[in-house]
Amino acid sequence: MIRPLEHIIIPLGLIAVGGLLGWSFFLAVTGEAGERLAAVALARVPDSGVSNPVTSVLLNFRAYDTLLELAVLLAALLGIWSLGAAAPGFQPAASVLDGMVNGFVPLLILSAGYMLWVGAYAPGGAFQAGALLGSAGVMLALAGHRNAGLPSEGRLRLLVALGVFVFAMTGLLLMVVGDGFLTYPPSLAKWLILLIETAATLSIGATLAAAYLGGRPAARPTTGETA
Amino acid sequence: MNALLTLFDLLLTLTLLGLAVVTVTSRELRRAVILFIAFGLLLALVWARLRAPDLALAEAAIGAGLSGALMLAAARRASGRKTSTGEDSDAKDAP
Amino acid sequence: MTGQVLYSQLFYGGSGIILVLLGLWSFLVHAPLLRKLIAINLMGAGVFHMLVAIAYRGIDTSPDPVPHALVLTGIVVAVSATALALAFGKRLDQDDD
Numbered sequence: 001m002i003r004p005l006e007h008i009i010i011p012l013g014l015i016a017v018g019g020l021l022g023w024s025f026f027l028a029v030t031g032e033a034g035e036r037l038a039a040v041a042l043a044r045v046p047d048s049g050v051s052n053p054v055t056s057v058l059l060n061f062r063a064y065d066t067l068l069e070l071a072v073l074l075a076a077l078l079g080i081w082s083l084g085a086a087a088p089g090f091q092p093a094a095s096v097l098d099g100m101v102n103g104f105v106p107l108l109i110l111s112a113g114y115m116l117w118v119g120a121y122a123p124g125g126a127f128q129a130g131a132l133l134g135s136a137g138v139m140l141a142l143a144g145h146r147n148a149g150l151p152s153e154g155r156l157r158l159l160v161a162l163g164v165f166v167f168a169m170t171g172l173l174l175m176v177v178g179d180g181f182l183t184y185p186p187s188l189a190k191w192l193i194l195l196i197e198t199a200a201t202l203s204i205g206a207t208l209a210a211a212y213l214g215g216r217p218a219a220r221p222t223t224g225e226t227a
Numbered sequence: 228m229n230a231l232l233t234l235f236d237l238l239l240t241l242t243l244l245g246l247a248v249v250t251v252t253s254r255e256l257r258r259a260v261i262l263f264i265a266f267g268l269l270l271a272l273v274w275a276r277l278r279a280p281d282l283a284l285a286e287a288a289i290g291a292g293l294s295g296a297l298m299l300a301a302a303r304r305a306s307g308r309k310t311s312t313g314e315d316s317d318a319k320d321a322p
Numbered sequence: 323m324t325g326q327v328l329y330s331q332l333f334y335g336g337s338g339i340i341l342v343l344l345g346l347w348s349f350l351v352h353a354p355l356l357r358k359l360i361a362i363n364l365m366g367a368g369v370f371h372m373l374v375a376i377a378y379r380g381i382d383t384s385p386d387p388v389p390h391a392l393v394l395t396g397i398v399v400a401v402s403a404t405a406l407a408l409a410f411g412k413r414l415d416q417d418d419d
Binding site: 006017028038042043054058066069072077079083125211212 | 328331332335336338339340342343346347350351364372374376377378384385386387388390391392394395396398399401403405406408409410412413416
Binding site: 229232236240243244246248250251254257260263266267270273274277278279281282285286289290293294297298300301302304305308 | 326330333334337338340341344345347348352354356358359360361363364367370371374375377378379384385390393394397398400401404405408411412415
């Protein structure tokens with residue numbers, strides 16, 4: 001039996017969408033767009049304070065985007081928290097998983113620090129480092145640690161807002177000095193980027209781990225360890 | 228060299244698309260999520276081939292790892308609700 | 323731009339389009355929330371794949387960093403949206419019971 005919606009309308013619509021996408025993609029790839037943004041960006045990378053082009057676009061040329069992205073992450077977490085308390089959590093892990101987690105979590109934190117530092121000149125950066133911190137938190141949650149190793153609620157709130165705060169304050173401070181919002185002076189750019197990235201890494205890690213818990217953290221954390 | 232590269236491209240893309248197809252057509256939810264994680268990891272590999280190592284790292288850690296962990300927890304909740312007769316001995320945390 | 327690079331861009335971009343279509347199809351025909359979320363994530367992966375393909379400049383040339391930064395932003399936004407949607411779904415389930 002032929003159902004008109006599933007067997008006629010949706011396939012036709014998909015073909016139309018696919019054709020349109022394919023056509024526009026073909027034009028975008030083959031068209032002569034004049035001076036590409038890539039050439040401009042790659043030419044200015046030496047002035048940006050870091051030598052990894054992606055990091056320099058992310059934290060310098062288009063720092064606005066990244067600031068707003070951190071705000072999106074924060075808003076999503078606030079949305080999750082507003083929906084209620086987190087699930088009670090897993091039971092404490094048996095010795096094998098517990099031993100593995102005890103070994104892996106410090107390793108993950110260490111590699112997050114490495115990832116953060118190496119992002120200046122090689123693949124890596126704040127988001128990858130934050131993801132590693134977040135996955136350390138997920139591991140702790142899976143092994144039965146309450147709150148995924150995150151600090152108590154008051155400090156957690158400070159931690160998740162830290163990235164946006166430091167980012168915005170740096171921008172405003174530069175504005176007051178007279179350079180314009182998030183326009184780093186080239187001599188300071190490396191250190192400003194590192195400062196912002198460090199704050200962003202901590203925030204991203206805490207946000208992702210807290211988002212995995214799926215609700216407001218439980219009232220009484222067991223320990224004050226930070227993921 | 229070029230022929231080998233083309234073969235590699237073809238192999239990667241076919242596997243990627245195949246994984247995507249079985250992900251969306253899989254009947255079981257949990258299976259779909261696990262296939263989606265595999266898809267994310269393979270996508271990271273493809274992006275490493277396309278000279279985007281930053282993205283490969285982020286996709287492997289965030290797109291496959293964290294999204295996968297979130298979705299696995301949700302799939303388990305869903306299956307726990309469907310068969311709430313208590314057959315899953317390890318479903319202690321399912322609310 | 324040489325033919326080899328253009329061919330790679332079209333090949334990978336085309337597979338990105340197929341991923342978008344697969345995700346869109348799954349989003350339209352499957353009802354459960356988690357399936358729709360997987361479908362949306364698949365569509366997102368397709369879009370990212372197209373952007374990565376556009377940024378590609380050949381095996382021995384450095385690619386365009388601007389789309390890469392956009393995709394990195396997109397990945398993080400996608401995971402936060404997924405987490406929020408799953409929290410909404412969980413809350414809906416609790417209200418059903």
